[in-house]
Amino acid sequence: MEKITKDRLDEVLKNPPPENGRYIRVGMSSCGVAAGAAEVFALLRSEVEKRKLAVPVVPCGCSGGCHSEPLVEVCVDGLPSVTYGKVNAEIAMRIIEEHVRDKRLVQDYIVDAPMKRAVAL
C-alpha cells in the first residue's frame, strides 16, 4: 500500500479531489444486508459489467433510513442523484434499464433519504 504522508494530506486540502460524478451506491450496513442489500449489490455489479456501463457500483454505510433499506443511490450523467428505497432484484433491473440506460427515473420507489435532507457541514 502506498504510504499516506503529510504532503499527500496537504494536497487533498489544497486541491480537493472532484466528487465522483457517477456512481451507484448500495447501503451495505447490517440493516441493509438484513433487508437483502447483498443480492441487490451483486446483481447491480454483474449487470453493469455485462452491459459495460461506465458507472461504478460501490458499497456504503447506513445513511439512517433503515426502514427503507435496501437503499440504492444513483448518480449518472445528466440526471440529479436520487435514492431508491426497498430495492429488490426487480427494481434493481429497472434501475439499470430505465435509469442508467434510458435516463428515465424509475417511478414509485424514490425516497428522499434523510441523508439528502441533512446539512452536511
Added chain:
Amino acid sequence: MTTTVVLIRDTDSGGADRTRDVHDLFTQKVRDAGLQNEVQVVRAADLGIYNKGMVAKILPQGIVYAGIADADVDDIVTTTLAQKMPVSRLVYCGANEQVRIVMRNCGIVNPECIEDYIARKGYQGIKRALYDLTPEKAIEELKTSGLRGRGGAGYPTWLKWSLARNAFGDRKFVICNGDEGDPGAYMDRSVLEGDPHSVIEGMMIAAYCIGATKGFLYIRAEYPLAIKRVQKALDDAYGTGLLGKDILGTSFCLDLEVRLGAGAFVCGEETALIASVEGKRGTPRPRPPYPSDVGLFGKPTVINNVETFANVSYILLNGAKTFASIGTDKSKGTKVFALTGKIRNSGLVEIPMGTPLRVIIEDIGGGVASGKKILAVQTGGPSGGVIPEQHFDTPVSYEHLLELGSFMGSGGMIVMDEDDCLVDIAKFYLGFCVDESCGKCAPCRIGGFQMLKVLEKITDGKGMPEDLDTLKRIAQAMRKASLCALGQGAPNPIISTMKYFAEEYRQHIVDRKCRAGKCTRLMRFEILDTSCKRCKLCVVNCPVHCIAGDREKGYRIDQEKCIKCGRCFEVCKFEAVARS
C-alpha cells in the same frame, strides 16, 4: 445539461392517495409547455415530509413546494420549470433538518476504502494536532468545543483527557467503548460499519493528547460486520503508515487493536470493560479511582464512546467554534438517535442538541405508523425514563432530559402508542437489568429482584396500593447504594412511569384492568351467549379445556382454569368471545 426532476408525493395519510393524479396532471402540463425533454416528473415513495398535502420537490435545485392544489400546477410549471423562478407562496421550509457531524460520511464513503475517507478530508484532524497543536492546545480546543461524552453520562471529554494527561504513568491507554448493549440502540454499530476511520482518527487524537501508545476498540461480539470493517480499516491504516511507528513523519507512535465484547451488558460500564480487556471477569469496581488515574493494567486510561470519538475527529478538522455554534448552551453539537418502536420511519437521525422531541418524532420520524395516539417515548435505555407526550416540546439536551426524569443515554429512542402498557414496559426494562446485573452488590442484586416481584404482582392483578410505596422505597435504596450505574439507574423506568402514568398503575391495582390489554393475567374472556353460534371452535382450541357446555345450554369459560391465552378470542368467527 442536467435534466430537472420533479418528485411528487401526496403526504396526507388520511383519504385516497392522489400522487398518481397529480403526477399525470403535472406530466400533461409539462408537455403542454413543451418542456418534456428537459423535465421528468416522477412519483416518489417518500419525501420525508408528512401531513403537508401534495408535495413536489424539484431537483437538482432542491426546492420544495407543499400544499399544492391542482390549480397551482400551472404556476409551478410556467414559473419554476420554464423561467427558473420560485413560487414563493408554496415554498416549504421544514423544521426537520438534520445536521450530520458524526454521520458525515455514513452512506457516502465506502467504509472499506481508506482513500474515500481521505478524499472527505479524513486524517486532517490528526495531522493538524501533530503539526499545529501541542497536546495541551488540542485539549484546549476540545474544551472550547464543549464536547461531552456520548456514551451516557455526558462527562466533558476535554476534562477526562486532561486528567489522564496529567496523571502519572509510564504507559497510558485509550479505549473505544463499542459495547452498545441498550435495547433498541444501534448508533455505534452504524458508525463503526459506515465510517470506521472517523473513530480511529478520534482515538489517535486522544492518544496524542494524553500520551498513549496503545489502544483498544472494544466491540461487542454480536457485531460481526462492524468488527470486520474496523479490522479492515486498522489494516489499511497500518498499511498506509497512519498507525504504527513515526506516524505522518513525526515521532508519534500508536498501536490499535480490536477486542471482542464478552456479551454482558454490564461490560459496557467502563471499569467492567477494562477488567474484561485485562482478561478478567467483567464486573464493575468502585470509583474513584477513575480510569483516568488507574485504568487498564493500572495505568491512566481514556475511555470514550464510539460517537464521542467520531466527533473528536470532526472538531479537530473543522475547529471548535464551528462545533460549538451548534446545540444549546451546555449541550453542544449533535446527537444520533436510533428511532424505533411505533414509528413510521424507524432509523437513525442526527439532530442538533436542543431540537424538540416533537420534531424528531413527528417531522423526522413521520409520527406513529398506525395513526394511533402517541403516548410517550422512552430514552436512555434501561437506566432511562419515559417521557409523556405532553412534554414533547422539550428540547433534547443532557439537562432537559434529566429534568424530566429521563436520561440521554447512548441514544435509543423508543416510541410508544396506545397499544403499549406502561407498567409492562417498566417491567420489561427492569427485567433486563435484573438479568444483566452482575450480582456483585446487594442493592442491585436483591433490590432489582424485589422490585420485579412487586411489578409482577401488579401486572398479575394482585397488586395493593401500598406496593407503590414499596417500589419507591427500594428504588431509593438502589439509587443510593448500588455500586455502578446499572443498579443506580435500574429503577428509573419504574419511577418515571409511576410519575407520568400514575393512572395506569391505579387501573392495574384498583380496577384490575390493563388498558392496552398487554397484561394478560388481568384480562377476562367471556362467551356472549347471544352471539354464540355454538360452533365449538373455541372448545376444541382451548389448550386447557376450560370451555364447557353443549349446543342447548351454550358454552361457558371456567374462569378459575382459564390461562388467558386468548385462543378462543382469536378463533371465534362470530365475535362471540369478549375480551375485557
